Structures are given as structure tokens and as C-alpha cells.
Amino acid sequence: MKKPTARIRDEIARLQEQLRQAETREAERIGRIALRAGLGEIAVEEADLLTAFEDIAARFRQEPKLAHGRSPSTTPPNGAGEASGQSAEA
Template identity: 55%
Template sequence: MAPNRKSTKRIKDEIAKLEQQLRQAEVREAERLGMLAVKAGLHEVDASESAIIEALQEVTARFRQTQKPTAQTA
């Protein structure tokens, strides 16, 4: 039996479909994070964009530290 080879067009079509799925997932995540920021009152904070980004990076680092892989998740 011949190997199952995909044409370049088919591969490009699959890549385009995956890129679209990625964009949709990013939009959903952005909406989710935006809603969480509003619930937390971040929209009422008078701070520069760079200050907010820095604070969010600190929060991200804190959550990453608490989510270190265990034997079950590694």
C-alpha cells in the first residue's frame, strides 16, 4: 500500500484552518480575561498601560510558581 501523502494544498488548507481556530481561541481568552479584569475592578484603576502590564506579569509569575508540575502532571 502506498504511503498516505498529503498534497501541499491540503497541508496549507489545514494550516489555515488551524490558524483560524487559534485566532478564535485567542479572542475567547481575551474576552474571558477582560471580563475577569472588570470583575476585579481593574477597569476603575487609573494607571498607565505599562504599569498594568507589569502588575499582570507579576500575577502571572505568581500563578506559574504555584502550578509547578507534579508527578501526575509532568
């Protein structure tokens, strides 16, 4: 059974609102981190800042490097680690 177009439009509108809210949360999170790092106190061109953020994003998209002596299957017993903000490089 096919959905009526009005129902599909309602679903699209609902999903667009969810996307907008998720993007707002992400932007606020990144903004708070940037302020804690002191970026709010630096006079920098937006293009330069965008380039720096792109470099950071590329760095974190790479495969994580393992600390010396750790095997890929090693995880902390409590499930902590990268999910709790600790990286394998620490």
C-alpha cells in the same frame, strides 16, 4: 503518502482560525475578570498594567502551596477543588 501542499495550507489556515478564536475567548474571559475586579475604573498606564499581569502570571505558574494539614494526594471526594475555582490555599 505525502499530503499535497494545498491540503497542508488549508489545514494551517483552519488551525490559525482555531487559534484566533481561542485567543479571543481567553482575552474576553480575562477582560471580564479584570472589569469585575475594578480595573476598568482605574487610570493606569498600559506598561504598568502589563507588568502587574506578568507578576500575577508568574505567581500562578509556581507550584501550588498546600494548606496546612493537607497532603498532595488529598482531593475532595466530588473531584471539585482547584478545577472548580477553589485553591488549596483557601
